[in-house]
Amino acid sequence: MRSDYLVVLGLLAVTATPALAGDRLQLTGLVDLRAVYADATPSFLDGGLGRTRFDENHDGLQLGRLMASVRYRLTDTLTANAVAEAYGDGDKNSLGLSEAYVDWRPFPTHPVRYRLRTGAFYPPVSLEHRRAGWTSPYTLSASAINTWVGEEFRIVGTEFEARWLGASQGYDGDLAVVGGVYGWNDPAGAIIADRGWALTDRPSLLFSGLGRPRTDLYYEIDRRPGYYAGVSWRHGETLEVRALHYDNRADPGASNKGGDYAWETRFSNIGVRYEPTENLTLLAQHMEGKTYVGPDSAGPYQFEMRLEAWFGLASYERGPHRLSVRYDHFMTRQDRGFWSEYAYDDAGHALTVAWTERLGERWEVVAEWLHVRSLFAPREDLGVEPRSSDNQLQLALRYRFHLAAGTSPN
Amino acid sequence: MTFTAKPLVRQCRPGGVRLGWACLAGLLSAATALAGDVRVQVLSREGTPVSGVAIVLEAPAGVVRPSGRHSAKMDQLNRRFVPEVLVVETGSEVEFPNSDSVSHQVYSFSAPKRFQLPLYKGVAHSPVAFGQPGLVVLGCNIHDEMVGYILVTDSPFHGSTDASGAAHIPSLPAGTYRVSAWGPRINDGGGTLTATLAVGADGPQTLTLRLLQPLRRNPSPRPGRIDWDGY
Numbered sequence: 358m359r360s361d362y363l364v365v366l367g368l369l370a371v372t373a374t375p376a377l378a379g380d381r382l383q384l385t386g387l388v389d390l391r392a393v394y395a396d397a398t399p400s401f402l403d404g405g406l407g408r409t410r411f412d413e414n415h416d417g418l419q420l421g422r423l424m425a426s427v428r429y430r431l432t433d434t435l436t437a438n439a440v441a442e443a444y445g446d447g448d449k450n451s452l453g454l455s456e457a458y459v460d461w462r463p464f465p466t467h468p469v470r471y472r473l474r475t476g477a478f479y480p481p482v483s484l485e486h487r488r489a490g491w492t493s494p495y496t497l498s499a500s501a502i503n504t505w506v507g508e509e510f511r512i513v514g515t516e517f518e519a520r521w522l523g524a525s526q527g528y529d530g531d532l533a534v535v536g537g538v539y540g541w542n543d544p545a546g547a548i549i550a551d552r553g554w555a556l557t558d559r560p561s562l563l564f565s566g567l568g569r570p571r572t573d574l575y576y577e578i579d580r581r582p583g584y585y586a587g588v589s590w591r592h593g594e595t596l597e598v599r600a601l602h603y604d605n606r607a608d609p610g611a612s613n614k615g616g617d618y619a620w621e622t623r624f625s626n627i628g629v630r631y632e633p634t635e636n637l638t639l640l641a642q643h644m645e646g647k648t649y650v651g652p653d654s655a656g657p658y659q660f661e662m663r664l665e666a667w668f669g670l671a672s673y674e675r676g677p678h679r680l681s682v683r684y685d686h687f688m689t690r691q692d693r694g695f696w697s698e699y700a701y702d703d704a705g706h707a708l709t710v711a712w713t714e715r716l717g718e719r720w721e722v723v724a725e726w727l728h729v730r731s732l733f734a735p736r737e738d739l740g741v742e743p744r745s746s747d748n749q750l751q752l753a754l755r756y757r758f759h760l761a762a763g764t765s766p767n
Numbered sequence: 768m769t770f771t772a773k774p775l776v777r778q779c780r781p782g783g784v785r786l787g788w789a790c791l792a793g794l795l796s797a798a799t800a801l802a803g804d805v806r807v808q809v810l811s812r813e814g815t816p817v818s819g820v821a822i823v824l825e826a827p828a829g830v831v832r833p834s835g836r837h838s839a840k841m842d843q844l845n846r847r848f849v850p851e852v853l854v855v856e857t858g859s860e861v862e863f864p865n866s867d868s869v870s871h872q873v874y875s876f877s878a879p880k881r882f883q884l885p886l887y888k889g890v891a892h893s894p895v896a897f898g899q900p901g902l903v904v905l906g907c908n909i910h911d912e913m914v915g916y917i918l919v920t921d922s923p924f925h926g927s928t929d930a931s932g933a934a935h936i937p938s939l940p941a942g943t944y945r946v947s948a949w950g951p952r953i954n955d956g957g958g959t960l961t962a963t964l965a966v967g968a969d970g971p972q973t974l975t976l977r978l979l980q981p982l983r984r985n986p987s988p989r990p991g992r993i994d995w996d997g998y
Contacts, residue, residue, distance in 0.1 A: 379889035380870050385994065433872065433885050434908075464874045464883040464908050487995045494995065524914040525876065525904045527958070529951070529983065531911060593984060594912060635989075677991075715991060759868065759994070764889050 379764030383428045385489040388756045389421035391497075397729075397747035398736070401552050401568045402446045402559060406736045408705070408729045409749040410446065410498065410557035420445025421497070421753050422558070426490040434463045438476075440490045442562060450565035455491065456511070457563065468525045472518040477563050480585055481516075481535060482506045482601055484628040484640050485670070491560065495640075495681040496711040497725045497751055498556045500668040502626065502644045502685075507560030508567055509548050509574060509622075510603070514539025514582070530592040535601075537585045543578040543607045546620030546648030550662050553703030553733050554687035578619040579611035597630040603646075609659060610652035622648040624664070636674050643667040651694060660694030662701065677715035684708055687731075697735065699743075705731030723753040803939040804971035805924075805964065809932050809948060812978050816932025820950035821854045821916075824924035824964070827942035838894065840864060841905070841915060843871050843886065845990050848905060848915025852950060854925045855917060860894040869993060872908035879903050879919055902949070910996075916951060939966045946974060954980035 397412045399405025405412065411419065423443040430436050437459050444451040458476025479486075483503040485493040491507065493499060499507060520533035541564075548568065561567040564575045587601030603626075607619035624646025631639045645665040653659045666687035673680050685707040691700045711725040727749045734743045805824065809817040837858060842849045843865045855861060863873055865886040873884045879901030884892060897903065897919045905915035918925075924944070926934035948960040955978050964974055 380887055383870075430887075433883075462908060464872065465906070466876050466881070468876075470908075489994055520911070522906060522911065524906060529914070591912070595984065674991075761888060764887070 380761035381430045381763030382761065384760045385424075385426040386758050386760070387422065387424040387426075387490060387492065389423070390754045391419040391421040392752040393417065393419050393750070395747070395749040397749055398741060398745040399739075400446075401555055402557075404569050406552055406733060406739060406741065407745070407747060408553070408555040408707070408731055409727060409747050410555075410559050411749055411751070412747075415446075421751075421755075424490040424492070431459070434461060436460045436462075438478075442490070444559060446559060450562055450567065453562035453565055455560055455562050465522060468522050470520045470522055472520070473515065475515045477511050477513045478516070479506065480510055480512050480537065480601065480603060481587065481589070481599065482510075482603075482626050482628070482642075482644075484597065484599065484630045484642060493558075494679070494713070495638075495670060495672045496683060496709050497723055497753055498558055498709055498727050498749075500642065500670070500683060500685050500709075501554040501556055501666045501687040501707065502642050502668060504555050504557050505549055505666075508555075508557075509545040509561065510542065511561070511563060511575065512537050512539045512585075513541040513563075513575065530590070530596075532591075533589045535585075535587045535589065538582050539584075539605075540577040540580075540582050541575045542583055542605050543576050543611075543619040544574050544617055545605055546622035546650065546662075547574070547618070549664060549689065550620070550648055550650070550660070550691075550701055553689055553701075553731065554664075554666055554685075554705065556685060556707055556709065556727060556729060573617075576613060576617050578613045578617060579608040581606050581608060583607070595632050598628070600627045601625070609649040610654065618650050620648050620650045622646065638670075638672040638674070640670040640672070641668065658694055660696070661692045662689055663692060664689045679711075679713040679715075681711045681713070682709070697738075699734035699737060701733075701735055703731060703733045705729060705733075719756055719758055721753075721755040721757065723751075723755065725749075725751045725753070727751075803937075803941065803966055803968070805936045805939055805944075805966060806971065806973045807926075807928070807934045807936070807946065807948065808973060808975045809928050809934075809950070809960075810975060810977045811982050812980065814977070816928070816930065817950065817953070817978070817982065818928050818930050818932060819850060819852045820928040820932075820934070820948050820953070821852050821918045822926050822928065822934040822936065823854065823918070823920045823922050823947050823949075824936055824939065824944040825922050825947070826924060826940075826944065838862070841917065843867050843873075843907075843913075846907075846910050846913055846993060848913060850927065851914075852916045852918065852927060854927055855897055855919055856923055856925070857900050857919055857921050858896070858898055859919070860896050861917060862894045863892070867993065870909065871913070873905055874908055875903050875905050877901065877903045880917075883908075912996075914951070918949060941966055941968050948976055952983040952985055953978060954983060 393411045395411045397409045398407035400407045400412045426440045440456040456478045458478045460474040462472045516537040518535040523530045566573045583605035585603040589599040591597045604623035607621040609621045611619040626644040628642035651659045668685040670683040689703040707729040714722045729747045732744050736743045807822045809820045839855045840862045871886040879899040880903045900919045903917040907913035928934045943965045946962045
């Protein structure tokens with residue numbers, strides 16, 4: 358085990374001292390160990406063009422994730438939040454922060470409640486990641502859409518939300534508009550163009566890179582802020598609908614001294630969560646977008662790619678047991694800028710089946726089978742068959758704990 | 768004194784008795800019990816008991832009874848307000864103990880009572896006084912799906928239906944009362960059912976309210992989701 362992980366374990370141990378009264382400081386910790394068996398194209402995290410987190414070089418025991426999510430209450434309405442993570446995948450950037458922001462949520466005094474957060478955080482796209490530290494309760498591997506969100510998108514900026522709270526008006530639900538302004542997300546698009554879609558639970562960490570030898574993902578190159586805008590609607594506990602449009606407004610002709618290019622990337626995502634009964638959850642998301650890079654705006658040398666993906670997930674919960682099944686479908690299509698022998702066209706689909714068994718409040722076992730089929734011609738550059746059929750089996754043992762300490766001054 | 772008479776429920780069909788928005792069958796029982804006891808039973812369209820319905824009997828002019836209850840409890844458990852609906856008399860003080868392992872921040876911006884009450888672990892907080900009659904809708908600033916209701920009434924004659932769908936209001940002076948029943952899952956009449964009931968000296972009475980519309984779905988507590996979607 359590398360010294361990085363010892364540092365994180367040490368931090369966890371320090372904070373695991375007996376909790377004092379109060380909960381001004383709250384910590385959620387996760388230790389996630391895996392037994393892995395994979396029959397898959399070499400993983401993207403090891404320089405390959407595979408779509409799974411693990412390949413056969415990772416068979417055996419792996420560190421799935423160490424995570425510590427901390428929230429400190431500065432005042433009744435202002436909290437400071439940070440998520441620290443460590444991964445055992447040998448990537449050079451496997452220890453760091455994935456989110457760090459302050460969240461201001463004044464008490465509502467009328468049916469519209471405002472919220473403002475500033476710092477670095479995920480854009481509100483995923484309907485899968487409902488647990489602390491951007492963790493999914495359904496599967497180990499995220500859908501293709503939300504894998505990409507985790508890999509290339511972190512909002513370094515400010516988000517504003519206005520939410521109409523229906524309960525006060527006799528409606529069991531609420532309706533919100535959300536918008537964000539940010540920088541430092543100009544390279545977003547580089548990974549998906551280079552590799553296509555993937556299904557992993559390995560997001561990038563702040564101000565670092567991921568996967569094949571490359572530079573960091575979080576640069577401000579053209580001094581043009583990006584934005585996103587979206588709506589969400591919740592109806593009781595049965596229905597949630599989210600739609601969001603993201604555009605980093607990058608100048609695809611711009612690059613920095615280090616040779617990092619700005620990728621103009623925009624997408625629209627719509628997602629629906631429906632819980633028709635107490636035990637059954639149905640989730641679906643659809644995303645389509647475009648990414649551009651290179652000068653020669655609208656000319657034949659500029660790289661232009663379309664991308665589209667969707668998934669449907671059904672999850673059935675009964676007591677401590679949960680069974681989740683997800684189908685993913687994804688594609689990219691290079692429309693311009695053919696610099697290589699092969700078109701960067703990706704086409705594929707995936708099936709994920711996960712069984713979760715809660716063992717009390719702190720322990721959890723998850724077994725998952727992920728099957729991905731994809732066709733991606735640039736694999737030939739690496740001497741790999743363009744068509745691949747990957748299988749990844751994982752058994753995760755997860756230990757999750759909550760600690761709280763410190764009283765508020767009120 | 769137990770009240771054992773089987774309530775007679777009249778089906779609410781066209782031609783049935785309707786008072787206000789509800790279908791009513793107010794019946795006298797033959798059992799011996801204290802005069803002036805009233806049992807209000809709320810049944811769904813399918814005939815199953817409806818719990819958590821606030822029942823208020825407004826006293827006729829001139830009838831006043833000293834109130835016996837001036838403190839009550841509205842707990843937070845598994846990210847729910849428990850009970851979901853609490854009826855208190857004007858002037859009552861309500862405690863918010865927070866039995867959850869997580870913090871809550873209870874608020875109301877309803878006209879009868881506006882307040883903000885952080886419920887942190889290890890921090891004492893005072894009960895909240897409700898001095899104006901009306902419906903107070905409670906929310907949690909951390910968990911938006913948490914909704915609770917405190918119905919503040921000037922009437923000392925009130926209660927909530929229990930698991931059998933019944934509320935017992937004892938020892939009413941004789942007179943004609945306006946009965947109202949309110950529940951957040953009731954669709955009939957925008958959630959409020961009203962009726963009049965004559966209380967005499969000749970024994971306890973049962974008033975059965977049977978809904979015509981289906982109930983809205985009742986959220987079920989999910990202890991396994993205590994840390995989901997927080998913030």
